[in-house]
Every structure is written in C-alpha cells, then in structure tokens.
Amino acid sequence: MNTLLIAVFVMTYAAIAFEHPIKINKSATALIGAGLLWTIYAISGPEAKVVETAMGESLISTAQIVFFLIGAMTIVEVVAAHNGFEVITSRIRTTQLSSLMWLVGFVTFFLSSILDNLTTTIVMVSLMKKLLDKREDRLFFAGMIVIAANAGGAWSPIGDVTTTMLWIGGQVTTMEIMKGLFIPSMVNLLVPLSVTAYMLRGRLVEAPSREVNAGQIETTAFERQLVFFMGLGILVAVPAFKTITHLPPFLGILFGLGLLWLVGDLMHREKSDEDKERFTLVSALTRIDMSSILFFVGILLAVASLEHAHILTSVAQWLNAVVGRLDVIVILIGLVSAVVDNVPLVAASMGMYSLAEYPTDSFLWEFIAYCAGTGGSILIIGSAAGVAAMGLEKIDFLWYMKKISLLALLGYFGGAFFYIFQYQLTH
Numbered sequence: 487m488n489t490l491l492i493a494v495f496v497m498t499y500a501a502i503a504f505e506h507p508i509k510i511n512k513s514a515t516a517l518i519g520a521g522l523l524w525t526i527y528a529i530s531g532p533e534a535k536v537v538e539t540a541m542g543e544s545l546i547s548t549a550q551i552v553f554f555l556i557g558a559m560t561i562v563e564v565v566a567a568h569n570g571f572e573v574i575t576s577r578i579r580t581t582q583l584s585s586l587m588w589l590v591g592f593v594t595f596f597l598s599s600i601l602d603n604l605t606t607t608i609v610m611v612s613l614m615k616k617l618l619d620k621r622e623d624r625l626f627f628a629g630m631i632v633i634a635a636n637a638g639g640a641w642s643p644i645g646d647v648t649t650t651m652l653w654i655g656g657q658v659t660t661m662e663i664m665k666g667l668f669i670p671s672m673v674n675l676l677v678p679l680s681v682t683a684y685m686l687r688g689r690l691v692e693a694p695s696r697e698v699n700a701g702q703i704e705t706t707a708f709e710r711q712l713v714f715f716m717g718l719g720i721l722v723a724v725p726a727f728k729t730i731t732h733l734p735p736f737l738g739i740l741f742g743l744g745l746l747w748l749v750g751d752l753m754h755r756e757k758s759d760e761d762k763e764r765f766t767l768v769s770a771l772t773r774i775d776m777s778s779i780l781f782f783v784g785i786l787l788a789v790a791s792l793e794h795a796h797i798l799t800s801v802a803q804w805l806n807a808v809v810g811r812l813d814v815i816v817i818l819i820g821l822v823s824a825v826v827d828n829v830p831l832v833a834a835s836m837g838m839y840s841l842a843e844y845p846t847d848s849f850l851w852e853f854i855a856y857c858a859g860t861g862g863s864i865l866i867i868g869s870a871a872g873v874a875a876m877g878l879e880k881i882d883f884l885w886y887m888k889k890i891s892l893l894a895l896l897g898y899f900g901g902a903f904f905y906i907f908q909y910q911l912t913h
Contacts, residue, residue, distance in 0.1 A: 488797055492792075495792060498515055498516065498519030498523075501515040513781040520783075544786075548790070553739070554650065558721060561717045561720060561746060562602075562717070564713060564717060571613075573710060583686040586691055587686055591675060594631050594634035598637075598639045599642035601645075603645060603870065604635075606871075607631055617691065621879075625885065629866075629886060629893075632871045632875050633860075634675050636860050637860055637901070638671065640667055640671045641670075642663070643725055649855045651829070652854070657847075662847040662852070666908075671901060674897040674898060678894060712749070713746075713750070720743070721739075792837060799840075812849070813849075819857055820860065821861055822861075824865040824868035825868060849909055852905070853902075856901060860897070865883075865886070
C-alpha cells in the first residue's frame with residue numbers, strides 16, 4: 487500500500503510542479519491526487535472506523551486554514567475595491583530610482599507581513615506600472631518585490647500561507663515567530679536590495695504619462711481610509727484574538743469579516759444598487775481566487791493521507807539517517823521550495839516531525855517557516871508571489887534566473903546563517 491501511495495503522491499507532485507508546461511491547473515491535480523490517495527488508503531488500509539477518524543481530523547485542520555484564507559482574501563478584495571491601498575501608494579514620491587527601490591522594498595516587506603505576499607506583490611507590481619515607464623526598470627522592481635514580499639511574509643503568522651499553516655497547527659506562536667524571524671527576514675531583503683539599489687544609483691525615475699479613468703465611480707478619501715485601516719486592523723487583530731480567547735484564528739477572521747460587511751453596507755446604503763455593487767462583500771467574494779483555495783484543500787488532504795499511513799515519519803527518519811543535521815535538512819527543504827510549491831513541502835514537514843519531539847516554537851519550526859517562505863524567491867516559479875509577478879509583467883523565467891536568482895540566493899543564505907547564529911546565541 488505504501489509504495490502505491492508514494493507513487494501516486496510523486497506523480498501528483500510532478501504534475502503540480504510542471505503545471506505550466508503540461509497546461510493542467512494544479513488545483514485539478516491536487517484534488518485528483520487527494521481523492522486517489524484517500525481511496526487507496528481506505529481500500530487497502532485499516533478498518534472503516536479508523537479511516538473515518540483520520541478523515542475527520544484531517545478535515546478539521548484543513549477547514550481551519552481554508553476558512554481563514556477565504557476571510558483574509560475577501561477582506562483584501564474589499565480594500566482593493568475601495569482603492570484603499572492608495573492610502574500608502576499615493577505617498578510614494580521620489581525622483582531617484584535607487585531611493586524608490588529602497589522605499590518599495592521596505593513598503594512591500596512590511597505590507598506583506600499584514601496582508602500576504604501574493605496580494606502585496608499584485609498591489610506593488612501594479613503600482614510600478616503607474617510609476618515607471620521603462621520596462622527593464624519595472625522588471626527589476628518586480629524581481630525585488632517578489633523577494634521583499636516573501637521575506638516579509640515569513641516572519642508574520644498571517645503573511646504567508648505556510649507560516650499561517652504552522653501557526654494554526656500550533657507549531658509556532660505569534661510573538662516567538664516575529665521575534666525569531668524578523669531580523670533574518672530583514673537580512674534576506676537587505677542583501678539583494680543593497681546590491682540592486684547600488685546598481686541603480688544616479689538614475690532618475692521615468693514616469694509614464696497619466697491616464698484618466700472615465701465612467702468609474704470613485705470612493706471618497708474617507709471611504710478609502712476607513713476600509714483600509716479597518717481591513718488592516720482586523721488582520722492584525724486576529725493573532726491577538728487567538729491569544730486572548732484561545733479560539734482558532736479562522737473564527738477571528740470571520741468575525742472581523744462580518745464587522746467589515748456591516749460597516750460597508752451602512753456606508754453605501756444611500757447609493758443605488760448599481761453604484762454600490764463593486765464595493766459590496768458579495769462582489770468581493772466572487773473575486774477571490776477559489777482555484778488557490780481548492781488547491782490548498784487538495785494538497786493538505788493529500789499530505790494528510792501520507793501522514794496517517796505513517797509514510798512521512800519514515801521519510802523524516804530516513805533524512806535524519808542520511809543527512810543527519812537538522813539545519814541542513816531544513817535549508818535543503820527551502821532550496822527545493824524554489825522549484826516546487828512550498829505549501830505541500832511545509833504540510834509534509836508538519837507530518838514528518840511531531841510536536842512531541844519538536845515542541846512549539848522550537849528551532850525546526852521557525853527555521854522551516856523562514857526557509858520555505860524565502861526559498862521560493864530563488865526561482866520565479868517557486869512562490870505564488872513570483873508566479874503573480876510573472877503574469878503581471880510577463881517576466882521571462884530565464885531573465886529572472888540570470889538577473890534576480892543569485893541575489894535571492896545570497897539573501898536566502900544570509901538570513902539562514904544569521905538565524906542559526908542568532909539561535910545559538912539565545913539558546
């Protein structure tokens with residue numbers, strides 16, 4: 487049974503990794519893989535009651551992550567519909583390309599820790615189209631935005647799907663992950679940012695000609711600011727909600743979503759149905775990326791089947807026997823995440839190592855959050871942020887590899903070695 491489960495999972499993983507060449511959506515592959523793996527496990531495995539219990543446990547953990555993501559994505563869509571991000575982007579004014587690079591890098595880094603790296607990348611790359619006319623400049627900025635967004639997402643429990651998974655799973659806590667990974671993540675950004683800003687020194691920003699959008703109903707400054715600060719406030723308050731109430735984060739995000747929905751309906755109640763349609767939560771729900779949500783459902787359930795079949799534990803034991811050093815194993819996991827999706831990698835790691843052996847906030851979990859989160863920047867296909875930038879600016883895979891990958895790799899190892907050094911000093 488185990489051999490068949492491994493074979494199906496490897497084929498599923500390969501199809502996900504080569505989504506673009508084979509032109510089959512990774513969500514479809516993940517769902518088929520999950521269905522096949524659980525079917526094989528149920529038919530050739532233990533009693534029906536054991537399978538039912540295992541499925542129930544997996545469903546609860548998967549649903550918590552999915553509900554959280556749906557809530558967070560909807561809040562971000564509502565803010566975007568109200569042009570709320572202009573609260574930040576309208577304040578970016580500089581004539582020097584190097585100064586703009588530093589500014590964009592830091593804004594992306596901190597914004598992605600509150601929103602998430604994918605949304606932040608879309609917002610910032612779209613902003614660059616309004617600020618920069620030369621395509622070559624925009625490509626460099628897009629590459630740095632990917633690195634900054636992934637670095638910013640790694641140190642926050644709500645900044646990256648993989649860190650959120652570890653947080654909801656109980657592997658890390660809010661304050662410890664922020665304390666442990668903030669400086670290593672900053673190092674991951676500062677190394678490539680310093681090199682790129684130095685390369686752009688002395689050059690001036692060439693802005694494109696302004697275009698006026700006609701016929702679109704604009705929000706007022708009050709509406710933009712209210713929705714922006716309320717949306718960000720809800721996202722930031724979720725970790726505090728979990729700490730104070732000990733309730734799961736998905737409940738906090740859904741509670742906040744309900745409040746935002748109420749405020750939105752009250753704010754737009756005087757407008758006609760047609761005028762307020764794009765501002766409503768109902769409209770925002772239609773714009774969230776349900777394909778990604780289904781991918782998470784499929785891949786988390788697929789990995790859970792291997793966990794219940796005790797395959798992941800065996801893989802962990804084999805890695806420990808062959809490689810030996812835990813820090814080297816995690817660094818390798820991060821490098822692999824440059825090629826394959828980091829969600830199944832982290833999900834597999836959570837199944838490979840138990841909380842009994844490696845308790846909450848131990849070296850393993852924090853280092854996995856850093857390596858899996860930032861390792862995806864090394865290749866443009868290695869993270870959702872990279873794939874989004876690739877689509878928005880039509881970035882060529884080989885161009886990114888030649889111009890950005892080495893910078894991302896230097897940042898990755900810089901942050902990794904700093905974390906190991908920091909951990910040895912404090913423990």
